[in-house]
Amino acid sequence: KAGVTQTPRYLIKTRGQQVTLSCSPISGHRSVSWYQQTPGQGLQFLFEYFSETQRNKGNFPGRFSGRQFSNSRSEMNVSTLELGDSALYLCASSANSDTYRNYGYTFGSGTRLTVV
């Protein structure tokens, strides 16, 4: 069974640009979450989607947005990139609405974004 796939693995962008990251969850998983990981802040929740609906959003500026498609694949977008957006962006999936509270999330290996 394929795991959570995130593309691209590495990305270098310039300040002011925008970026789109992609996540394909495990087949059959309908919940997708995004986390930002940095050395200083650790893992910070960005947003969670279930059946194309955003159910929760973390404390990030409006420059961070996401969406989920009918096949459960998800994308997140960051506009007007800042140096502080440099981080590892992790996508995680779980099967159903509350499976993450019984069987945990399955994380992808992340997209390493560097803003220069």
Next chain:
Amino acid sequence: QQQVKQSPQSLIVQKGGISIIICAYENTAFDYFPWYQQFPGKGPALLIAIRPDVSEKKEGRFTISFNKSAKQFSLHIMDSQPGDSATYFCAASESGTYKYIFGTGTRLKVLA
């Protein structure tokens, strides 16, 4: 109130020793506490999880101890092995929020 405080930040243990990582929380609405293990270049992977109605849960060499009154939970790695060298994150979740609050992580190194 949403924070989960994790300690120590780093830990060095001899092979065969016991590794202990402690997390503390304030939000009494948290009711699911997973631990994740992360190797360099990989995403976190679920190790073991516990709910507040259980004081201890063991899976192989990994044990979670939960102290509801102290609002603390800990991960014990028995007979630590060099292959256990990784970063460990505790987390907490509240029903209906669809998210985890993660601790800041503990970098464990097990010396051969």
